[in-house]
Amino acid sequence: MAKKYLKLVVAWIAIVCLLNSTAVYARENVSDSQTKNLEYLEAVMEMILEKYQGEITIQELIDGAIRGMFNTMDPYTIYYSMDEAQDFLGQVNGSYEGIGVTMRRNGKYIEVIRVSESSPAEKAGLYPGDRITAVDGTSVVEATLDEANSLIRGSSGTKVVLEVVRGEDVRKIEVTRGEILYNPVTYRINGDIGYIKLEIFNSNSADEMRKALKEMDKKKIKKIVLDLRDNPGGDVSQAVAIARMFVPAGLITKLDFKSDATPDVEYYSYLKKTKYDLVMLVNEMSASSSEIVAGAVQDTKAGILIGTKTFGKAKVQSIIPLLAPEAYEKYKKQLGVEVVNAYDLIYTYNIIPLEEEIIGYSKITTGMYTTPNGRMIDLVGIEPDIEVEDPELVNGVDVRSIEKLSKTVKYTIGSEGADVYHAENILKALGYNIDDPDSKYDKKTFEAIKEFQKKKGGYSYGIMDFTTQQWLNEELDKLLLEYDKQYAKAIEQLRQAEVLQ
Structure with missing residues (x-):
C-alpha cells in the first residue's frame, strides 16, 4: 500500500510541476452572500434526498455538484472521478496499468491499430488489425472507445480475456495486464533526412526524443522533419525540454497565472547553436504544448512550419487533487483552515493525505502562455510559414x-x-x-x-x-x-x- 501511495504522490508532483496553486482558504474570506449560497445548495441536496424516488447518496450528489461546477467553465476545465483521473494521469505520465494497445472505432468494431513493443498484448499475440468483440464475456460491438477501454484496463497481474476477430477466425486471447510505459516517439531515416513523429507530450517524450536524436547523430543526420500533426499537447515541462533541443538560446514561452500565489514563469533555451535544419509539420489538431514548441521555432527562426493553421489553445491547466468531505472536515479541525486543494496540505503543511481522502481531481485553467515574441495564440492559432493542405485517405488508407x-x-x-x-x-x-x-x-x-x-x-x-x-x-x-x-x-x-x- 505504501509503495502504491508513494507512486500516486510522485504522479501528482510530476504533472503539475510549476503549475500548482498554493492558496489556502479560511472561513473569514467567505462573504455573507456566499454563505447563503452554500446554505441554499445544502437545502437543495436535502430536498433531493427527501423527495427523489430512487437510489442516490449524499456522496453522489456532492460528486455531481462538483462536476457541474467545473463543467460551467471553459471546455478544458474538467472534474475527474478517481477512475477517470487514473486514465488521464496515465496519458500525461506516459504509464498506466493495462495491456498496451492503441485502439480506434472502425464501424461497429473496436480495432487494434498499434501494439506496444514488449507489452502484455504483444506477448499474448495481439496484432494490429485485430477486432475486439468481447472483453471477459461482455460484448463491445457498438461500444465506445471509453467503454471498451474501461473493461480492458485493470491492475497489473490481473487477467483479461479478449474475444478477437482476425480475418475469418474468432479466437479468445488471455492477457495478463501489466505496467505500460507509452513511448510517443517514432522515427525513421530516409537517406540524409530524419523523420520524427511525436504523438503527445507525456513524461517520456523528452527522453524518447533524445534517443531518436542520438540515432540521428550517429548517422550524421542534420536535416530533421519533426511531425507534430494531431498532437493534442500535454506536459508543459516536456514541451520546454524538447524545444531546448531545437531552439537557440533565449525565451521559449512565458506562463502568466491568474493567482497572485502562483508566480508567472519564463522558460528559456540555453542552446548556443542550433544543430539541425528543421522543418516542423503542424495541422489544425496541433494544440497546446505543440503550439508552445511551434511558436518558439517560428519566432526564433529555428525552423520552418509547414501544414495548416494550428488549433489555437494558449490556456494552461493545473491538475489539482480534491479532498473528500470527510478529509476536509478532518483537516479543518486539525489545522483551523478550510483546505480543499490537497496540494496545500503537501506544500504548505507538509501533510500527505491518504489515497482514500481524495475524492477526485480537477483539471482547471489557471493561466495563459505567450510565444517568445509575446504572441497570444489562444483561439487564433499559428499560421504555418508554408501552407499545405492535409493529406487525404488513399483507397481508404491513411x-x-x-x-x-x-x-x-x-x-x-x-x-x-x-x-x-x-x-x-x-x-x-x-x-x-x-x-x-x-x-x-x-x-x-x-x-x-x-x-x-x-x-x-x-x-x-x-x-x-x-x-x-x-x-x-x-x-x-x-x-x-x-x-x-x-x-x-x-x-x-x-x-x-x-x-x-
Missing part, C-alpha cells in the same frame, strides 16, 4: 499510419504478424484487391503479393520474402511523397537548403 516492414520474417498463407497488417495497407493503398487489413496472411494477400512481385519483375510465388518487403517499403516511401503533400513539401525544403549550402 498512408501516414503505415509502418515500414521489419524484414525479419518471411510470410505465406496462414502466417500472422504486424508486418502483414502494414503490407496489406500498402497493397490496398496501391489499389490491389485486399480485404480490410489485418494481421493474417490469407489467400487474397497471397494473390496480391504474387501480382505485386510480377509487376516488380521478380519471382511471382506469393511468399512475402525480404526482397518483396523491401519493395513494399520503397512503395510506401513513394506513397508518402505522392499523397502526404505536407511531408513532401518538408523534404523539398530540406533538399533546397542542401542545394543552397
Whole structure:
C-alpha cells in the first residue's frame, strides 16, 4: 500500500510541476452572500434526498455538484472521478496499468491499430488489425472507445480475456495486464533526412526524443522533419525540454497565472547553436504544448512550419487533487483552515493525505502562455510559414499510419504478424484487391503479393520474402511523397537548403 501511495504522490508532483496553486482558504474570506449560497445548495441536496424516488447518496450528489461546477467553465476545465483521473494521469505520465494497445472505432468494431513493443498484448499475440468483440464475456460491438477501454484496463497481474476477430477466425486471447510505459516517439531515416513523429507530450517524450536524436547523430543526420500533426499537447515541462533541443538560446514561452500565489514563469533555451535544419509539420489538431514548441521555432527562426493553421489553445491547466468531505472536515479541525486543494496540505503543511481522502481531481485553467515574441495564440492559432493542405485517405488508407516492414520474417498463407497488417495497407493503398487489413496472411494477400512481385519483375510465388518487403517499403516511401503533400513539401525544403549550402 505504501509503495502504491508513494507512486500516486510522485504522479501528482510530476504533472503539475510549476503549475500548482498554493492558496489556502479560511472561513473569514467567505462573504455573507456566499454563505447563503452554500446554505441554499445544502437545502437543495436535502430536498433531493427527501423527495427523489430512487437510489442516490449524499456522496453522489456532492460528486455531481462538483462536476457541474467545473463543467460551467471553459471546455478544458474538467472534474475527474478517481477512475477517470487514473486514465488521464496515465496519458500525461506516459504509464498506466493495462495491456498496451492503441485502439480506434472502425464501424461497429473496436480495432487494434498499434501494439506496444514488449507489452502484455504483444506477448499474448495481439496484432494490429485485430477486432475486439468481447472483453471477459461482455460484448463491445457498438461500444465506445471509453467503454471498451474501461473493461480492458485493470491492475497489473490481473487477467483479461479478449474475444478477437482476425480475418475469418474468432479466437479468445488471455492477457495478463501489466505496467505500460507509452513511448510517443517514432522515427525513421530516409537517406540524409530524419523523420520524427511525436504523438503527445507525456513524461517520456523528452527522453524518447533524445534517443531518436542520438540515432540521428550517429548517422550524421542534420536535416530533421519533426511531425507534430494531431498532437493534442500535454506536459508543459516536456514541451520546454524538447524545444531546448531545437531552439537557440533565449525565451521559449512565458506562463502568466491568474493567482497572485502562483508566480508567472519564463522558460528559456540555453542552446548556443542550433544543430539541425528543421522543418516542423503542424495541422489544425496541433494544440497546446505543440503550439508552445511551434511558436518558439517560428519566432526564433529555428525552423520552418509547414501544414495548416494550428488549433489555437494558449490556456494552461493545473491538475489539482480534491479532498473528500470527510478529509476536509478532518483537516479543518486539525489545522483551523478550510483546505480543499490537497496540494496545500503537501506544500504548505507538509501533510500527505491518504489515497482514500481524495475524492477526485480537477483539471482547471489557471493561466495563459505567450510565444517568445509575446504572441497570444489562444483561439487564433499559428499560421504555418508554408501552407499545405492535409493529406487525404488513399483507397481508404491513411498512408501516414503505415509502418515500414521489419524484414525479419518471411510470410505465406496462414502466417500472422504486424508486418502483414502494414503490407496489406500498402497493397490496398496501391489499389490491389485486399480485404480490410489485418494481421493474417490469407489467400487474397497471397494473390496480391504474387501480382505485386510480377509487376516488380521478380519471382511471382506469393511468399512475402525480404526482397518483396523491401519493395513494399520503397512503395510506401513513394506513397508518402505522392499523397502526404505536407511531408513532401518538408523534404523539398530540406533538399533546397542542401542545394543552397
